[in-house]
Amino acid sequence: MKPSSFRTARFRIKRRQPNRSRGGDFLIYCFLLAVAALMVFPLVFAVNNALKPLDELFLFPPKLFARNPTMDNFQDLFVTMGKSWVTFSRYLFNTFFMTAAGTAGHLLIASMGAFVLAKYDFPGGKMFFRVVVVALMFSGYVTAIPNYLIINALGWVDTYWSIIVPAFAAPIGLFLMKQFMEGIPMSLIEAAKIDGAGEWKVFWKIVMPNVKPAWLTLIIFSVQSLWNNKAATFLYSEERKTLVYALQQIQSGGIARTGQAAAVTVVVMIVPVVIFIFSQSRILETMASSGLKE
Numbered sequence: 001m002k003p004s005s006f007r008t009a010r011f012r013i014k015r016r017q018p019n020r021s022r023g024g025d026f027l028i029y030c031f032l033l034a035v036a037a038l039m040v041f042p043l044v045f046a047v048n049n050a051l052k053p054l055d056e057l058f059l060f061p062p063k064l065f066a067r068n069p070t071m072d073n074f075q076d077l078f079v080t081m082g083k084s085w086v087t088f089s090r091y092l093f094n095t096f097f098m099t100a101a102g103t104a105g106h107l108l109i110a111s112m113g114a115f116v117l118a119k120y121d122f123p124g125g126k127m128f129f130r131v132v133v134v135a136l137m138f139s140g141y142v143t144a145i146p147n148y149l150i151i152n153a154l155g156w157v158d159t160y161w162s163i164i165v166p167a168f169a170a171p172i173g174l175f176l177m178k179q180f181m182e183g184i185p186m187s188l189i190e191a192a193k194i195d196g197a198g199e200w201k202v203f204w205k206i207v208m209p210n211v212k213p214a215w216l217t218l219i220i221f222s223v224q225s226l227w228n229n230k231a232a233t234f235l236y237s238e239e240r241k242t243l244v245y246a247l248q249q250i251q252s253g254g255i256a257r258t259g260q261a262a263a264v265t266v267v268v269m270i271v272p273v274v275i276f277i278f279s280q281s282r283i284l285e286t287m288a289s290s291g292l293k294e
Contacts, residue, residue: 046269049262050074057258073259077267080250080260086238088246095227095243098160102167103222107215110173115203117174118181119189129178135171144233151234162234167226173218180214181207216279224272244268
């Protein structure tokens, strides 16, 4: 037997045979398509409602797709927002600023704290992480009163800090980052230190690129939480109100504003959905291409 024929035969012997039939694959794909359709249905329904004229919004039974799509609901929404003594751009700035600052601070603080907890042993480190895990059990409704008392004592009520600073301390970020950083081999960090890298360079150049799935996921959670935060408990001045709060006031305007309410739903959800779509592709790509083992 020729060497090339031997290699070909050897390759054929080692080739893994599929353990499913074509019928089984077809059923799996049909199931996945059905699940995908169920997941995308609320988005399609919300967008089509925003494009329906007022008479189609009150049809019974409701129709999924708009018969006469129009942008009047969005135009009416911006006209209504323009009549407010606080401009639409001010609400938009408030929301973007608090979302960006809160997400950046949460990501930085959670990553630095997780790096220390995951790669260094110090007195009280394990106990501190147990406190973080316990904190995951409490929802925002349970901690609302203590948070308000602390923020009021600091004099941060009716300021941006009342929303930004509490976002830094969300326990989900520290927990998520620590779990990912524990998978980074310590030998990689020690090799970087032998080459002369300091703690900050090791953290920024070695650790953070290898936990990209974690911090991209953290960005998704943080943006969704801050973008949809009405902040009505801490912000009283109208010029500091968020976009979500202002838009939801329009939703409470009665039947005449049903079309604008449908447009509000699309405007509120579009930013978190877009960020999730783009970040999800990066997460899947990074999980498939980066895996370090000791």
